[in-house]
Amino acid sequence: xxxxxxxxxxxxxxxxxxxxxxxxxxxxxxxxxxxxxxxxxxxxxxxxxxxxxxxxxxxxxxxxxxxxxxxxxxxxxxxxxxxxxxxxxxxxxxxxxxxxxxxxxxxxxxxxxxxxxxxxxxxxxx
Numbered sequence: 001x002x003x004x005x006x007x008x009x010x011x012x013x014x015x016x017x018x019x020x021x022x023x024x025x026x027x028x029x030x031x032x033x034x035x036x037x038x039x040x041x042x043x044x045x046x047x048x049x050x051x052x053x054x055x056x057x058x059x060x061x062x063x064x065x066x067x068x069x070x071x072x073x074x075x076x077x078x079x080x081x082x083x084x085x086x087x088x089x090x091x092x093x094x095x096x097x098x099x100x101x102x103x104x105x106x107x108x109x110x111x112x113x114x115x116x117x118x119x120x121x122x123x124x125x126x
Contacts, residue, residue, distance in 0.1 A: 053117040069125040
């Protein structure tokens, strides 16, 4: 009788319940990992758009810098004509005049104006 019990203990395997619990734990872990991939992908898209918005912002600030004082005026337009692959970017240049000083604020809006990049400078006529 004792040899039968020893043989039974040596042949013991994994029960169906243990397999199911292991599958549940692994599935839960995979769900967490997959949801983090979605968040990372959204973050990468936002960073790419913000990088392009900052590039456009620097371009607009350089245009202000290279313009004559009288040519610096308020503008609001879309980049759809210039950058056909990025139609959701818009520029908004606001010029406030105070005598011979102009305060220029440039905003690049994207994602239906939900996000923006902004910079401001002061231009004067000597």
